Amino acid sequence: MDPMKGVDAASGRRKVSPIQGVRIIFQRETSAYFDSSIATIYAAVFLVLSSSIFMNSFFLNAAVEMDEYFRTLPFLLVLFIPAITMRSWSEERSQGTIELILTLPVRPFQIILGKYLAALLFYLAVLAGSLPIAFMLLWLGRPDLKLIASSYLGAAFLGSFFLALGIFLSGLTREQIVAFVLATFACALFVLSGQEQVVEVLDGLTRGWQLGTWLYESVSVLPHYQSFCRGVIALGDLAYFMLLSACFLILNAVTLRIHKY
Amino acid sequence: MIRVETVTKYYGPLKAVEEVSFEVGRDQIVGFVGPNGAGKSTVLKMLATYLLPTSGRLSVDGFDAVKRPLEVRRRIGYLPGDTPLYQDMRADRFLAFIGKAHGLSGAGLSRRLEAAIEACRLEETLSKRIKECSTGFRKRIGLAASLIHDPEVLLLDEPTHGLDPLQVLAFRELLRKLRPGRAILLSSHVISEVAAVSDGVLIIHNGRLLADGKLAELCQREGLPGSDLEGLFVHLVRKGTGQNMDGNHGSHEGR
Numbered sequence: 001m002d003p004m005k006g007v008d009a010a011s012g013r014r015k016v017s018p019i020q021g022v023r024i025i026f027q028r029e030t031s032a033y034f035d036s037s038i039a040t041i042y043a044a045v046f047l048v049l050s051s052s053i054f055m056n057s058f059f060l061n062a063a064v065e066m067d068e069y070f071r072t073l074p075f076l077l078v079l080f081i082p083a084i085t086m087r088s089w090s091e092e093r094s095q096g097t098i099e100l101i102l103t104l105p106v107r108p109f110q111i112i113l114g115k116y117l118a119a120l121l122f123y124l125a126v127l128a129g130s131l132p133i134a135f136m137l138l139w140l141g142r143p144d145l146k147l148i149a150s151s152y153l154g155a156a157f158l159g160s161f162f163l164a165l166g167i168f169l170s171g172l173t174r175e176q177i178v179a180f181v182l183a184t185f186a187c188a189l190f191v192l193s194g195q196e197q198v199v200e201v202l203d204g205l206t207r208g209w210q211l212g213t214w215l216y217e218s219v220s221v222l223p224h225y226q227s228f229c230r231g232v233i234a235l236g237d238l239a240y241f242m243l244l245s246a247c248f249l250i251l252n253a254v255t256l257r258i259h260k261y
Numbered sequence: 262m263i264r265v266e267t268v269t270k271y272y273g274p275l276k277a278v279e280e281v282s283f284e285v286g287r288d289q290i291v292g293f294v295g296p297n298g299a300g301k302s303t304v305l306k307m308l309a310t311y312l313l314p315t316s317g318r319l320s321v322d323g324f325d326a327v328k329r330p331l332e333v334r335r336r337i338g339y340l341p342g343d344t345p346l347y348q349d350m351r352a353d354r355f356l357a358f359i360g361k362a363h364g365l366s367g368a369g370l371s372r373r374l375e376a377a378i379e380a381c382r383l384e385e386t387l388s389k390r391i392k393e394c395s396t397g398f399r400k401r402i403g404l405a406a407s408l409i410h411d412p413e414v415l416l417l418d419e420p421t422h423g424l425d426p427l428q429v430l431a432f433r434e435l436l437r438k439l440r441p442g443r444a445i446l447l448s449s450h451v452i453s454e455v456a457a458v459s460d461g462v463l464i465i466h467n468g469r470l471l472a473d474g475k476l477a478e479l480c481q482r483e484g485l486p487g488s489d490l491e492g493l494f495v496h497l498v499r500k501g502t503g504q505n506m507d508g509n510h511g512s513h514e515g516r
Contacts, residue, residue, distance in 0.1 A: 013335070013410055014364040024361045028347070035349060096345030100406075103309045103341075104362040105334040260313045 021106040025114025033122040039084070043126040046080045054133060064141035066133060070151040070229045074191045074222065077162055082183030084122060085166025086176045088115050093174035108256045112249055116167055123159045127152070147231045154228020157241040158221055162187050164245040168252040194222025262287050262414055262444035263308065268317030270303050277303045278468045280317070285444045290436060292455030293448035294494060295465035301448035302342050305418050309339040321414050335363065338407035342418035344400050348392035352383060352402050355391060356409055363410035373409050380435055381405040396423040415439065417447040421454050433458050456490040464494055471497040
């Protein structure tokens, strides 16, 4: 006897395709982000802060460019991205809804991808909130639009990597604040290891090992992100961000599996 | 429809469930009775594919819960013990989300939403956010979510916890209506609740199944004719037997 017989016919149910599964989770998570007053506050604070820093340098330098905005962006993302991702799995664990979502007929990776894409959409929407700066520059003079577009692409890839990292770390704890601290620390490591002063200090502390240089060359996001900000879109930089993002999403799936034991 | 074969589950060094075996057939309501921490929820979590067993085999409608978890999830309606719900969602949107995740859409989804809402009497809370609903309504929203896709198997963990007496009566009536064509396994630490609705009982204590069968037959076998489920439960726990009543494992199939 075919055990599948009669399952779909009785109630109008259909098997959920992989894309449908991702979309269903994505829709729920997206509405959770955009309905959340806390997320709106984070977004507003991020936009006000990033725009204020830019406007300050804009008035001092009087240059029709967004370089300063994109220079400070990684440091702001170190705090902003963990604020977006901290609830991703931690809230599911603390409220017990992880039991609900993991017993739906949707694969864990579809759930992870749905959550990731929703967080990415929210981040890109907030990032798009800085576009008025570009329009202002366009009104005032002739900014290098290709450079601005390339920098936005870099900011999108940088954010997408930090989101994957933050969602993975959120899966390790049921406490949102712990998830936030872990993700902030991890993102800071990836950013600060690209700072010249940090590299010099670490190299000085580990003479012979050149730890600072090694971190800069192998770990830091800044060299890859700064390529975009110079207008260079290199395959290696794209691969760096995509592979690291994929790596942390896969690690997230592994932690969900371990959770079942 | 539900088959559990010599299932053992460890949480680290702690043995939560030890060699539990039972079956629940179609058109049956079986009550899972035991004190808090006895292992009832762990067995239900394993059947719902949320947890993996350390050893043994669980299957639903012929599908192995470990090897074919998606097929099992399609066939079960699961109400976890704490009734976890997305508190910020509106009740109607939450139910639609669960329905869509089970492959419902369009008119089919609307039809099933109506049926679940009517069955669980949720009309007045639909437009409210779940966090604004009372405990009883939250339980009913969870129950509606477990019914939305018209599942063949229902796994209900403490389904009446938080319900008022009238809601409990309505729930019993609903279960009786749901029985035809389904296998229903419900757990409770309230013995009278299980006795009121179940065709058969499973008594579990310290992770071991002490009894499996119909109440009258179990009482007869234990030399407690006319006793109720509570009496039988206390007798078996005091007796401290490590075997179930059949000596190996019993079955509700076809009884």
